[in-house]
Amino acid sequence: MVEVTEEVQKAEEYKAQANKNFKDKHYAAAVVGYTQAIELRPDYAIYWANRAAAHIRLEEYGSAIADATQAIEADPDYIKGYYRRGDANFALGKFKDAIKDLRTAAKRAPRDPDLRHKLSECEKAVKRIRFEEALATPESEITHVSDTIDLESMAVEESYSGPRMQEDGEGGYALTRDFVVAMMEEFKAQRLIHKRFAFQILLEARKLLRDLPSLVDIPVAPEGHITVCGDVHGQYYDLLNIFDLNGLPSADNPYLFNGDFVDRGSFSVEVIFTLLAWKVLEPSCIHLSRGNHESHSMNKMYGFDGEVKAKYSGLMLDVFREVFNWLPLAFVISDKVLVLHGGLFSRDDVSLDDLRKVHRNQEPPEDGLMCECLWSDPAPQPGRQLSKRGVGLQFGPDVTKAFLEKNGLELVVRSHEVKEEGYEVAHDGRLITVFSAPNYCDQMGNKGAFVRFNGADMVPHFTTFEAVPHPDVKPMAYASSFLNYMM
CATH class of the missing domain: 3.60.21.10 (Metallo-dependent phosphatases)
Structure with missing residues (x-):
């Protein structure tokens, strides 16, 4: 049970205002509010994870990863820390890192449908990358697709009613x-x-x-x-x-x-x-x-x-x-x-x-x-x-x-x-x-x-x-x- 001190109460007020700003899509203002809450309670995982979510909306994925990591350090059992870090890594194309966090979160919340969907999408992305790497052609042997396009073979049908060159x-x-x-x-x-x-x-x-x-x-x-x-x-x-x-x-x-x-x-x-x-x-x-x-x-x-x-x-x-x-x-x-x-x-x-x-x-x-x-x-x-x-x-x-x-x-x-x-x-x-x-x-x-x-x-x-x-x-x-x- 957390003692409701003046400091805790003030931090919760900052969080409540930041949540409102987040809901109203004022994400930069939400970051400021969560930061004020963190300064008062730096060991509270929810504030870090919430600020990570605001950073994600601002496409500040590096900051989101750092905040989600702080949330995990503050509370290793807090699922949203892994969830947010997985989101940010996916957005950066770091699918292998994202999979680790999403799998950890899925173990803690196996029935979460959004989480299962995200994990599935992430696993598909990793499989696709491995497939593309396996098919990769050495640069010296690459044929540029543009050089293979035959415009003359693309007849413009009489039925086409759009603008014509x-x-x-x-x-x-x-x-x-x-x-x-x-x-x-x-x-x-x-x-x-x-x-x-x-x-x-x-x-x-x-x-x-x-x-x-x-x-x-x-x-x-x-x-x-x-x-x-x-x-x-x-x-x-x-x-x-x-x-x-x-x-x-x-x-x-x-x-x-x-x-x-x-x-x-x-x-x-x-x-x-x-x-x-x-x-x-x-x-x-x-x-x-x-x-x-x-x-x-x-x-x-x-x-x-x-x-x-x-x-x-x-x-x-x-x-x-x-x-x-x-x-x-x-x-x-x-x-x-x-x-x-x-x-x-x-x-x-x-x-x-x-x-x-x-x-x-x-x-x-x-x-x-x-x-x-x-x-x-x-x-x-x-x-x-x-x-x-x-x-x-x-x-x-x-x-x-x-x-x-x-x-x-x-x-x-x-x-x-x-x-x-x-x-x-x-x-x-x-x-x-x-x-x-x-x-x-x-x-x-x-x-x-x-x-x-x-x-x-x-x-x-x-x-x-x-x-x-x-x-x-x-x-x-x-x-x-x-x-x-x-x-």
Whole structure:
């Protein structure tokens, strides 16, 4: 029996308020409340496990694992400690670690149906990985799927009533602005384009991207401008709203979309085809950087894999993977602004030339410059810390300042994190986070934002916007059922 001291009573009050914030989907506020409770009762497992759950909702899986571990240390019989740690490890793709905790939890609660389902999904994932490893082909012997696609064999049937590319007189087709605009309307009406045209967009995009360096320089004339958008995450109708607010892409109205085009939202196919089609139509009108979700492991769990197979085919998914591997990792705008999806690096000596030379035609590694480009996050405190996500690192304002000074830059723009107002200025004005998926996953209540830079001064100008209605297809509709049990 715990003595109800003033300290215990206050901790329970903090927990009750944090629980309310969690229920109302204010997860960052919930973390604060659970932290206050933990400070008063650090040996109470429930507070640690509850904070782990809030970190999971914020996609801070590294912090969730640390908190769940503390819960287990405080009470080795507390089932939710193992449950939460298993959830976080699964979300990071660490299926073998997840299985250990879920099996331990299952022994303590053998009749819990959610737990049995999660354990089954985790075991399937491990079997799938072992199967893929057994079939793995040495890199020197790999045949690229894109090189085997025969567009001419894909006849466009007379019965197909959707938008058609312009015939080129030689049995082929050419992409036009009219087609891209009609395609966007087709997607808006929840219809797809013919696979012949879809594959052509992919193959032409791959060819364009393959010729780019890993860091791309974008000049902006003094009288010109460029708009930088953050994560879109399959929220196609919010992407259309961005174009309504800021105009369609063109050579005079260019965009840079900063990664995480797909996953989570259930219209990722529509988003990525729209962005790639504009890129193919006029390469200077849109620039696309790679996010951590343009990867095989993330797509298998968070929905893009299942969505492409449902709407087209597994063959198309293989081509998407090859396209994603050629997306640049970073951009420098007008020699002043570095744009990349995640953040900065574990080393002080990283130069822009180092980024240009990164070998990117691969799935993201677990460490190194490419990993940090895609996964790192800023932190308010100086120095470098372990990542709250469990991948990459956290870097402080001193790291940002030193990197900018070393490379003659003025500003870092990154994405990768939900922000309530759609953007956040940090690190003494030297770092901006921009996130363009409002009401993320239909539950976060955040605004979206984009940033416009005028070439004359490269000062950031922010536009925020609310989510718009979309058809009744829930986020994560194509994701791993394990993750839907976590939502």
